[in-house]
Amino acid sequence: MTIVETIKNNKIVAVIRKADKQNIVQILEALSKGGVKAVEITAETPRVESVIETAVKHVKEEICIGAGTVLDPETARAVMMAGAEFIVSPTLNIDTLKLTNRYGVLNIPGVLSPTEILTAYEHGAKMVKVFPADAFGPNYIKNILGPLPHVQAMVTGGITLDNMNEYLAKGSVAVGIGSNLVNAKVLKTEEDYEQLTARAKQYVSKLTELQK
Numbered sequence: 662m663t664i665v666e667t668i669k670n671n672k673i674v675a676v677i678r679k680a681d682k683q684n685i686v687q688i689l690e691a692l693s694k695g696g697v698k699a700v701e702i703t704a705e706t707p708r709v710e711s712v713i714e715t716a717v718k719h720v721k722e723e724i725c726i727g728a729g730t731v732l733d734p735e736t737a738r739a740v741m742m743a744g745a746e747f748i749v750s751p752t753l754n755i756d757t758l759k760l761t762n763r764y765g766v767l768n769i770p771g772v773l774s775p776t777e778i779l780t781a782y783e784h785g786a787k788m789v790k791v792f793p794a795d796a797f798g799p800n801y802i803k804n805i806l807g808p809l810p811h812v813q814a815m816v817t818g819g820i821t822l823d824n825m826n827e828y829l830a831k832g833s834v835a836v837g838i839g840s841n842l843v844n845a846k847v848l849k850t851e852e853d854y855e856q857l858t859a860r861a862k863q864y865v866s867k868l869t870e871l872q873k
Contacts, residue, residue, distance in 0.1 A: 664747045664767045665787055665813070667725050668699050669834045673825075673864055674749075674815065675700045676729055676839035679846055681707070682715045688845060689720040691854040695861020701729030701749045701837070704736050710743040717744035727767075729837075734760040741766055749817075749837070751792055753777050758784045769815060775805050778812055788813040790837065794828065795819025803831040822863060826871055838864065 668674060675697050680688055689700060706712055709728070716726050727747035728740035734756045737748050747767040750757065754770065761768035762785045771792040772778045781789050791802060794816035802816060816828045817837030825836050842860055847853065 664725060664727075668747075668788070668815070669813070671698045672829060672835050672868055673697050673699070674727070674817075674835055674837045675843050675861075676703065676817065676837050677701065677706075677843050677845060678703045678839065679706055680712060681845075682712055684845060684848060685712050685716050686719045687854055688843065688848065688857070689716055689724050689726075691857040692843070692861050693720070693723040695858040696865035697724070697842075697861045699725040699727065701727040701747075702745075703730040704728055704732070704740060705730050710739055713740055713743040713745055731757065733757060737761055737766075737768070749790055751790075753781050755780075755784050758786060771817075775809065778805065778809060778814070782809075782812055788815055788834070790814075791816045791833075792837075793818030795824075799824065799827040799831040802828060802833050806832040822867055825864065826867060829868075829871055 675692055677700055702713055725746055727749055728745035729749040731737050731748045731750045737757050737760055748761050749769045751771040753772055758768050769788045769790045770781045770786055771790045772781050778789055791814050795818050813834045815835040815837055816833045820836045820838045821841050828836055
């Protein structure tokens with residue numbers, strides 16, 4: 662199964678900010694137990710390469726590990742070398758797309774306008790990230806995919822348990838969920854990680870409503 666297929670099939674990408682080598686494995690194991698199978702570890706995380714290497718070494722078989730907030734080709738190359746299986750950005754950087762395409766690594770650039778979306782697609786993006794999605798809401802996704810039905814769009818920014826399915830119903834293939842799902846800074850005890858698993862299960866369970 663390709664990374665694109667994994668993301669589309671599971672629909673949820675957990676966005677993990679400010680984790681470290683000491684807690685990343687426990688975070689990923691908690692998410693995996695809850696049914697979340699794809700994550701992005703954001704690049705502004707201190708020593709992010711080491712965090713990704715630790716994650717890949719211990720949890721790669723359970724969960725698909727990507728890197729987020731990648732702003733340039735240099736950062737993309739560093740996290741790819743560390744083992745990131747896909748790249749996510751808040752912006753569109755053509756040089757970063759060229760680099761990831763050269764090495765066959767999925768790059769999900771951040772876009773908002775129809776022009777940005779088409780530009781990303783024309784430069785080889787197999788999926789785009791509409792961000793910040795909550796600035797316009799679910800109907801915006803439906804509207805932009807009308808003339809651009811060939812584009813596979815993930816949405817990020819303000820995604821919650823209450824609005825996730827509406828974005829998916831309007832045409833998004835996946836959602837990126839940050840602090841509403843994972844807040845690494847507050848994870849201290851076993852009970853905290855159990856609650857993280859429980860939250861993950863809530864989100865995954867919510868997806869079943871789309872099939873009704």
